[in-house]
Amino acid sequence: LWQEFSTLDKKKQGTALLLELKNGKVKDTVRSLGKEVLVAEDGIAKIVAHLDKIYQEDSAQISYRAYSKFEKFTRPESMSLPSYISEFERLLADLKKQKI
Numbered sequence: 167l168w169q170e171f172s173t174l175d176k177k178k179q180g181t182a183l184l185l186e187l188k189n190g191k192v193k194d195t196v197r198s199l200g201k202e203v204l205v206a207e208d209g210i211a212k213i214v215a216h217l218d219k220i221y222q223e224d225s226a227q228i229s230y231r232a233y234s235k236f237e238k239f240t241r242p243e244s245m246s247l248p249s250y251i252s253e254f255e256r257l258l259a260d261l262k263k264q265k266i
Contacts, residue, residue, distance in 0.1 A: 169210055180209030195220065229264040236261055 174182055181204045187193040196213055203212050236257040241250040
């Protein structure tokens with residue numbers, strides 16, 4: 167989405183992204199891709215694809231997380247009934263989205 171609004175040259179976007187990342191594993195991973203990826207015309211796409219391979223959850227993990235959240239959800243005493251219903255429906259929609 168950022169790419170759609172950025173006026174930065176496409177060959178500079180990968181480097182700009184690297185510079186904006188906080189120090190840590192993700193920044194180290196992006197840095198390890200090398201200059202040729204960072205300055206490529208499609209550098210952002212290559213960075214995102216590489217990060218997806220490493221960090222994106224598979225469908226089984228997403229489904230389990232949705233089920234677990236739904237199963238463990240209880241109404242705290244401080245939560246209003248409309249808020250509870252809203253949260254319950256959101257969690258239920260997450261289950262349906264995962265076809266559970």
